[in-house]
Amino acid sequence: MLIWWALHDVRLTEVWDNLRGVRVVPFVLAVGLATLTFPLRTIRWQYLLRLEGATLPFIPLWHATAIGFMATNLLPARAGEFARAFAARQLTGSRFTTAFASIAVERVLDGITLVTLLAIATWAGGFGVGTSVGTVTLGQVAQAAAAMFVLLLVVSVVLVHWPKPTLAATGAVSRRLLPAKWSHALVRTVEGLLSGLDALRSPSRFAAVILWSLAVWLTGATSFWLALLAFSVEVPWSAPVLLQSLLAFGIAVQLSPGFFGQWEALSRLTLSLYGVNAGQAVSFAIGFHLGGFFPITMLGMWSLSRAHLHLVDLRKRDGGIAEIEGEDGEGR
Numbered sequence: 001m002l003i004w005w006a007l008h009d010v011r012l013t014e015v016w017d018n019l020r021g022v023r024v025v026p027f028v029l030a031v032g033l034a035t036l037t038f039p040l041r042t043i044r045w046q047y048l049l050r051l052e053g054a055t056l057p058f059i060p061l062w063h064a065t066a067i068g069f070m071a072t073n074l075l076p077a078r079a080g081e082f083a084r085a086f087a088a089r090q091l092t093g094s095r096f097t098t099a100f101a102s103i104a105v106e107r108v109l110d111g112i113t114l115v116t117l118l119a120i121a122t123w124a125g126g127f128g129v130g131t132s133v134g135t136v137t138l139g140q141v142a143q144a145a146a147a148m149f150v151l152l153l154v155v156s157v158v159l160v161h162w163p164k165p166t167l168a169a170t171g172a173v174s175r176r177l178l179p180a181k182w183s184h185a186l187v188r189t190v191e192g193l194l195s196g197l198d199a200l201r202s203p204s205r206f207a208a209v210i211l212w213s214l215a216v217w218l219t220g221a222t223s224f225w226l227a228l229l230a231f232s233v234e235v236p237w238s239a240p241v242l243l244q245s246l247l248a249f250g251i252a253v254q255l256s257p258g259f260f261g262q263w264e265a266l267s268r269l270t271l272s273l274y275g276v277n278a279g280q281a282v283s284f285a286i287g288f289h290l291g292g293f294f295p296i297t298m299l300g301m302w303s304l305s306r307a308h309l310h311l312v313d314l315r316k317r318d319g320g321i322a323e324i325e326g327e328d329g330e331g332r
Helices: 002-007 012-020 024-048 058-074 079-092 096-124 138-161 163-177 180-195 203-230 238-250 262-272 278-306 311-316 321-325
Strands: none
Touching: 002 262, 002 278, 012 278, 024 058, 024 096, 024 203, 024 278, 058 079, 058 278, 079 096, 096 138, 096 180, 096 203, 096 238, 138 163, 138 238, 163 180, 203 238, 203 278, 238 262, 262 278
8 A cells, every 4th residue: 555655646667767777886885884784783782682691793693683684574563573583592592582672672772863863854954843744743753752762761771770579570460360380481581581681781781782873873874875866866964864764663563574665655755855756756765675675685594594494483483472482491
């Protein structure tokens, strides 16, 4: 439905001509930088996910990262987040719940970083908080995202600094409502989740994660700028920053594998704020979306084979945290 809306009044011949006329050098650089964000995410993940306090090696975490984002491109409903945690469990020996919680922390800090960049881009672009993007305003997006992510961060910090009350309450309630075996499994699951928040306990690790988050998203914004340049879309520097932020928030709920339709519709809406016509905006969106889709998908498939896993394994593992953690209780 969204892909139809993005294309409904655009001539396909115009899109094809724009794709054929893309400037190769900036486009290749854009795709390269977009792909570079994944190794940067892996470096950041080394600060978030530890095994008994020790830093995990880059290569296994890179394979898990590539597998996770490949699965997001090919499977529905954000299954890639579960696949990434499952791959980390298989490749590093970390607990699934710990890996999953570290990914959740990553997402919260991504959200706070993007809210900051969105505010800067809104101001630099000369837009008011009442500027509409589709059915919402820039102010509504920023306020809702800031409230949600800051609240999640505060809750996470409280939980990681005072874990005993959480574990005690979980144990007390679960023992009343569940059989002993299930109660114990639930407590172990919560312990694993709390362990995944451990980076929030260390000021130095937390600062490093913030810096690497900025590196990830500024690299991403630069890739958007180069891609816009490749399609001869003339916009100020704030446009790729605003576009990246709104895309990230807009695809937070995955409606289709690879976000096809969501990506194109959001790109068209955002670029219209800068006077970019629909045909040019959709051409950019399709070209850059496909350009970023294939490298990480291919790298993920290669990592999947290196890890001796199969896509069907990931499809079976997207059912829930407790099911996976419960397979061996303590993790590997």
